[in-house]
Amino acid sequence: MASTEAQVAHVWRRLGFGPGPDDVTTGVARGGARAAIDDLLSRPTPTTNWQWPGGTVNDAAMTDATRQVELMATSYPQVRERVAWILQGILVIAWGEVIGPAEMETHLNTLRSWPGRTYKDLLSTVVRSFGMQWYLSGIGSAPPHPNQNLARELMELFSLGVTDPRTGTANYTQTDVQEIARALTGYVVDWSTRQMTLQASSWDAGAKTFLGSARGPAGVSDVIDAVAAHPSFKHFIPHRLYVELVGLEPSAAALDALATVWGSTGDIGAVVAAIARRPEFVSDAAIRSRVKSPVELVVSTARVLGVSEFSHLSLWWVLTNLRQHPFMPPNVSGWPSGPAWLHAGTLVNWSGPVQWITFSDSGAPDVPANLQLPTVRRLFAQGTSATGGDLALKLAGLYDVSSQTLSAVRAYAASGTWDYPRAAATMCMVLQSPEFYVN
Template sequence: MSGVAPDSRSSSACSHDSFFCRSMALTDPFRKPLTQAQAAHLLRRATLGPTPAQIRQFTGQTPQTALQTLLATSPTPTPPIDPTTLKPFNTLAFSQPLQGTWQSATKYWWLGLMLNEGTSLREKMTLFWQNHFVSTFAVVNDARYMYRQNALLRRHALGNFRSFVIDVTKDPAMLRYLNGNQNIVGKPNENYARELQELFTIGATNPITGTRNYSEDDVKAAARVLTGWTDTGYRSETTADMTATFRAAQHDTTDKPFSAAYGNTVIKGRSGTTAGDAELGDLVDMILKQPETARFIVRKLYRWFINADIPATIEQGFIEPLAALFRKDYELKPVLTALLTSEHFFDDALRGAMIKAPVELTIGTLRYFGLAAPDPVANATGFTALMAYLQARTNEQQQNVMDQPSVFGWRPYYDVGFYELWINSTTLALRSRFANEVSAGAVKYGTDRITFDLIAQAKLTSDPADPVKLIDEWTALLFATQLTQNQRDFLIDSVLMVGVPRYEWATIWTDYMAAPTNPARLNAVRTRLTNLLTYMLSMAEYQLN
């Protein structure tokens, strides 16, 4: 695979002492009407992939207007259904024989929402939070719990972080995943108390100073604060009622002193039915009061939406001011708006600085060509087959939705190398196979198959009979980075025309337009366009976002 490596494009213009850096602040709002390339960049990063029509719709809008659309409230989706009864299984009692089916149905349901989502930030943010507050089917092992948690994630995805952390802490799936249900007075379980600080809020260390943000004694004290919570309804074959319950008798009622990292705060021990909520609120407030907490979350958002690398200039000029904004009230929408409408976000050097995650590659490719998920009730067979295909492709490319390999999430979002980890000798071949399958129409789902109407796509260009304009306009929409002239010439002469003079394309196209039902003329156009698309989807540049 050839092309620009992500790390060679990862530093923004402000990584150097340039005039650009000196003359503007990274967080200044970008207020100019979006060019087509800027609109495409925004939609690629803020959604799971745009269509050409959506790119054209956003072209000419200001980022501020675009964000109003992206952040608009979306209807609550219908819950996933049991394929056998077509009833929402979250309303049913647990069934061991159906558990595997329900787990798959939950994943298919979410992939279907991703595929059918319009120009909204919701699904991209729900995916972010599911990889932040990780729980997995492999551990939780009750599909009803996992659906309930997903509903919680999307409800809070764009809301208040304080409320979010409190609700996640008491979420039945999280109580199961990190053993919060086993945390009782006298025998505290520290799993959730540790991950609450290390992964969910403040982070283990300050990346600038290298100092610890909390101590082991703080983990123990936080665990004592959280004693007494449990879940009810887990794998119950008699009820669909699933909730969190506070058991006052299992709560540690003594005071909980914290270290100097938290200003030697003491959380007062309480007793009675309200003790759990009161102490949990105090714990979260104490953590959110620390400046490093807001920075930790903003850094994760930065890496999700902009770039994996955070040099000192970005830390000081971008992370810090956004963290200060976040700390005001811990509302997510203002931070996301500032991030996605900033001058820095629209820095040309950041386009193509990330490698597409498997979900972005697979879902985004189908979204680009307007393929929608079938109705899961009216066409249950087709829906299940298509979602099973997407689940298999994302899983083999190492992004198994709702089943991360550890509490840390998927490695490319936290480990050294970041997005480059999506590409290896195994996944590269699988990405190419996916491109070949979908562009060739080789994937059937029910009575349908994945097909891309490339002739319709060609007709949307300014002059389909001109191969230069066709290639230039297709590549401008399909790729995050601009191809070189040599690459565009190769696509025309060696891929589209296969050695035939390029002027012959005008004849092939006009002959088809004169008799579009003629099988030979239709096949002449379709075969060349299919070969062109297959090659383009396999290019290194198509892997970049």
């Protein structure tokens, strides 16, 4: 059975982006995994001005991505950050020729406002947004031949899934797609402000039938209501959240229980809490059952090292080198997840950025305080050739590691003079260990 330390570290990795150097020790002292869960779930999740740097398109592609990593790594309410990142992989839009800083910032602000909002409300907002309307060809869609992209993805990826998880029957038909596409017509954009408006002359006001019922002259609100009333609405997103947070497939009983909590409008916070309090959330099977994506590698590393200033880390280069820019998913399905990232290319690509970040602080006394890496400095000050390997693993939140990892880290720490470069290199080695790659 996993140690209490490993369980607490696991809670931090799943409800946030990993523990900082003292989070595991604190969690154990407070009572272990369940206390850590209660702590993270109870933290205030205020909505605020996220202070996106913005700027020109080229500048913002770098600065806004850096700001997102900073928020994910340093925010006190880690659950807010984790769930917002999951939602970013579900309600997907992508930076492009038309979708730029303003649209991406608006989209992220919406997703980050999930605490206190229902999924139905978020979905309604996102579907009407300029970013989503442009990304899925909703702008200018009009009768008699409306574009079907948004209608299809609204059901397939955003709310219902293709089939009922319990029966395997189809959740919708091509006729449903066509009829909902009619209901979603009429949105036009004021290009001077990029504000969306519903233009009556471009909207199909005819009677429509979809998802099993005649809907009359249905529009967007009617579509959202119909989707939320579909039986699979209570299962699809809870299933996604469960897999992301637990790392395993839910049993039918677990999914039915979450469906009850989710309700008719989609209580995101209640489902996240219900998942975290299920016994399998901290089971041995769940621990290290997921693989970090490149963005998660960067964010987790920043948390371990205690990074407080991000502007000098060239995160545009880092994320590009790792083949995952958070604003540029390959398609509407979002980024791949799990084992898709566990391959030689990721390991090789990570070796450069992790060295760059870990050695960004030389350890010299004249390095400005905001550019220092407190964890590496602590490792150097408190460690020795004999103890540095074990201390590095502890500071990185890695417990119950394999004998191979433990032997390799200990051997390197003890292989020469214990100076600042060796301390930094020992930590760098830990951040490339198999146990750190998994989540």
